[in-house]
Amino acid sequence: MVSLKNNLKLFKMKNRIHKKLDEEKKLLSIYFSAGFPNLNDTVSIIQDLEKQGVDMIEIGLPFSDPLADGPTIQKSSTIALKNGMGTELLFDQLKDIRKTVSIPLIIMGYFNPVLQYGVENFCKKCRETGIDGLILPDLPLDVYLEEYEAIFRKYNLINIFLITPQTSELRISQIDEASDGFIYMVSSASTTGAKNGLGEEQEAYFERIARMNLKNPQIVGFGISNARTFDQATKTAKGAIIGSAFIKMLSQQGTAGISDFIKTIKPLR
Amino acid sequence: MTYHANEKGYYGEFGGAFIPEMLYPNTEELRQNYLQIMEEPSFIEEFRGLLKDYVGRPTPLYFAKRLSDKYQTKIYLKREDLCHTGAHKVNNTIGQILMAKRLGKTRIIAETGAGQHGVATATVCALMGIECVVYMGEIDISRQAPNVARMKMLGAEVRPALSGSRTLKDATNEAIRDWINNPVNTHYIIGSVVGPHPYPDMVARFQAVISEEIQSQLLEKEGTPNPDYIVACVGGGSNAAGAYYHYLDNEDVGIIAVEAAGKGIHSGESAATSALGKVGIIHGSKTLLMQTSDGQITEPYSISAGLDYPGVGPMHANLFTSGRGEFISITDDEAMNAGLLVSQLEGIIPAIETSHAFAIFDYRKFKQDDIVVVNLSGRGDKDLQTYIDYFKL
Numbered sequence: 001m002v003s004l005k006n007n008l009k010l011f012k013m014k015n016r017i018h019k020k021l022d023e024e025k026k027l028l029s030i031y032f033s034a035g036f037p038n039l040n041d042t043v044s045i046i047q048d049l050e051k052q053g054v055d056m057i058e059i060g061l062p063f064s065d066p067l068a069d070g071p072t073i074q075k076s077s078t079i080a081l082k083n084g085m086g087t088e089l090l091f092d093q094l095k096d097i098r099k100t101v102s103i104p105l106i107i108m109g110y111f112n113p114v115l116q117y118g119v120e121n122f123c124k125k126c127r128e129t130g131i132d133g134l135i136l137p138d139l140p141l142d143v144y145l146e147e148y149e150a151i152f153r154k155y156n157l158i159n160i161f162l163i164t165p166q167t168s169e170l171r172i173s174q175i176d177e178a179s180d181g182f183i184y185m186v187s188s189a190s191t192t193g194a195k196n197g198l199g200e201e202q203e204a205y206f207e208r209i210a211r212m213n214l215k216n217p218q219i220v221g222f223g224i225s226n227a228r229t230f231d232q233a234t235k236t237a238k239g240a241i242i243g244s245a246f247i248k249m250l251s252q253q254g255t256a257g258i259s260d261f262i263k264t265i266k267p268l269r
Numbered sequence: 270m271t272y273h274a275n276e277k278g279y280y281g282e283f284g285g286a287f288i289p290e291m292l293y294p295n296t297e298e299l300r301q302n303y304l305q306i307m308e309e310p311s312f313i314e315e316f317r318g319l320l321k322d323y324v325g326r327p328t329p330l331y332f333a334k335r336l337s338d339k340y341q342t343k344i345y346l347k348r349e350d351l352c353h354t355g356a357h358k359v360n361n362t363i364g365q366i367l368m369a370k371r372l373g374k375t376r377i378i379a380e381t382g383a384g385q386h387g388v389a390t391a392t393v394c395a396l397m398g399i400e401c402v403v404y405m406g407e408i409d410i411s412r413q414a415p416n417v418a419r420m421k422m423l424g425a426e427v428r429p430a431l432s433g434s435r436t437l438k439d440a441t442n443e444a445i446r447d448w449i450n451n452p453v454n455t456h457y458i459i460g461s462v463v464g465p466h467p468y469p470d471m472v473a474r475f476q477a478v479i480s481e482e483i484q485s486q487l488l489e490k491e492g493t494p495n496p497d498y499i500v501a502c503v504g505g506g507s508n509a510a511g512a513y514y515h516y517l518d519n520e521d522v523g524i525i526a527v528e529a530a531g532k533g534i535h536s537g538e539s540a541a542t543s544a545l546g547k548v549g550i551i552h553g554s555k556t557l558l559m560q561t562s563d564g565q566i567t568e569p570y571s572i573s574a575g576l577d578y579p580g581v582g583p584m585h586a587n588l589f590t591s592g593r594g595e596f597i598s599i600t601d602d603e604a605m606n607a608g609l610l611v612s613q614l615e616g617i618i619p620a621i622e623t624s625h626a627f628a629i630f631d632y633r634k635f636k637q638d639d640i641v642v643v644n645l646s647g648r649g650d651k652d653l654q655t656y657i658d659y660f661k662l
Binding site for chain 1: 287288289290293432433438450453547548553560
């Protein structure tokens with residue numbers, strides 16, 4: 001009886017992501033690969049990002065074969081793996097993170113490492129660590145709904161789905177229905193780190209999605225690299241995610257460059 | 270009980286489409302159309318016509334008398350080595366280029382390891398006048414110079430895959446990334462029975478011409494369409510899928526799959542997925558694959574570039590775990606010696622991939638009146654340098 005009560009309490013409890021989305025501002029989210037540039041940078045990068053006013057962080061669990069990623073994140077993943085990053089180690093590094101960090105933390109990775117860890121084990125560990133959500137681009141919607149939704153809910157984890165300019169309206173509605181938090185709006189047909197910036201095509205797409213009045217807000221990712229693209233993306237969307245550009249900066253300047261990088265984007269919000 | 274794919278692309282627990290949303294529209298378009306297109310009379314006519322007049326089908330089913338005498342059983346060879354471009358790969362590329370045309374695609378991409386599938390793809394693109402980009406690991410490009418030259422001569426662009434281990438697995442990643450970046454005009458011709466649904470089923474159906482021909486040829490020669498065993502080498506598994514296809518649900522026919530043990534299953538340099546793999550996701554498919562305990566995909570090894578893949582197609586994963594298929598691993602040395610033996614007993618130099626299949630006769634005994642069909646998936650011309658180096662010819 002007690003455990004049932006606790007479960008219900010967990011179920012109803014608002015996740016940090018929900019609370020953040022309720023704030024009246026555009027959200028800046030940063031992605032980085034755990035274990036890059038150095039194996040033990042994970043915690044200090046997260047702490048620095050929060051200190052600089054970043055609203056949400058996606059912690060990349062590196063994978064040997066990151067299909068959806070462009071060269072920058074492929075490279076940071078490879079280096080992170082060479083440094084010795086792994087699933088158990090990441091959880092270990094993050095075990096005390098909630099003592100110092102309060103913004104939402106999301107783990108982004110590919111499905112196979114999660115599958116090998118055990119999906120339930122992985123979710124349980126996320127819950128214990130204080131992770132709020134997961135982005136697993138190659139875990140398809142139908143498989144999630146059939147096999148894993150109950151587990152994610154049990155551990156109060158938000159599963160975040162992607163949409164792209166090619167996603168049909170019907171499928172967007174299905175994804176909106178299955179989502180509880182935000183939708184990750186991929187800005188263009190591309191892998192991560194696309195250089196072409198955001199043009200009229202993207203703006204038309206953002207407006208088309210905005211007109212759909214989805215129940216979940218959208219956060220734009222892929223192709224966001226600076227204040228200008230952040231501003232373009234968040235005209236209609238709730239926020240935007242910077243990944244490759246941040247990692248590029250890290251590989252050039254190391255963690256010392258974090259503060260200046262975020263400052264170039266933050267004033268525009 | 271069936272060993273074919275269900276409508277969601279699952280073979281037992283294996284298969285499916287574990288792909289990022291960016292690829293969903295591409296694979297969904299294919300999934301919704303492939304069966305219908307393959308059943309259209311005009312498609313069948315064009316496909317069959319090209320297989321006959323361009324590829325040179327039907328390929329012979331040849332009774333290998335001297336090999337049969339040596340091993341005291343009846344061995345037939347399905348001569349896919351006589352296909353245009355030198356291997357079975359072209360059956361699939363002919364099918365997929367016709368599929369791509371009907372879907373209105375104007376650009377083709379492909380991955381290749383040893384270069385056989387790349388050549389087969391470049392060939393059909395030349396035939397149809399369609400732009401062709403082949404991704405090939407940087408390391409494979411330097412190992413397989415003649416096939417790189419063939420592809421270029423056929424008008425294809427060969428793009429080096431510079432990521433990861435710079436071999437077949439990474440070439441496949443690069444091709445998938447290209448497809449993500451070009452979702453509308455491009456068709457991805459996957460070379461094996463791997464990848465997200467509907468690829469494993471579609472490629473198996475295009476390769477099924479092999480088992481269809483074996484049935485009628487064997488009926489003519491032996492009075493029965495069914496051999497006792499059908500033997501094929503398995504990397505990703507396309508020649509095997511084609512050779513087994515019409516026999517999958519006929520349990521009177523034994524299925525034998527031969528994997529590459531490399532320098533030995535436990536040497537750390539192997540590609541024997543059934544022995545070393547665990548269930549996981551590779552290239553959009555749930556199947557058996559070689560990986561670390563953390564779920565990082567590991568690099569396989571075999572002397573044969575065509576068997577050098579860290580997974581197997583989901584059909585084969587299901588044949589293995591269900592017990593329907595018998596899986597045997599053959600080392601580099603065993604395969605090389607079998608290749609030499611077949612060359613000298615039958616006057617046929619097999620591809621090193623196929624040599625693995627021939628090596629089982631030293632270990633797996635058959636009855637004297639057993640009919641054993643070996644799918645001779647490719648010819649050894651491409652492997653001459655490897656044979657030369659190995660035997661100091």
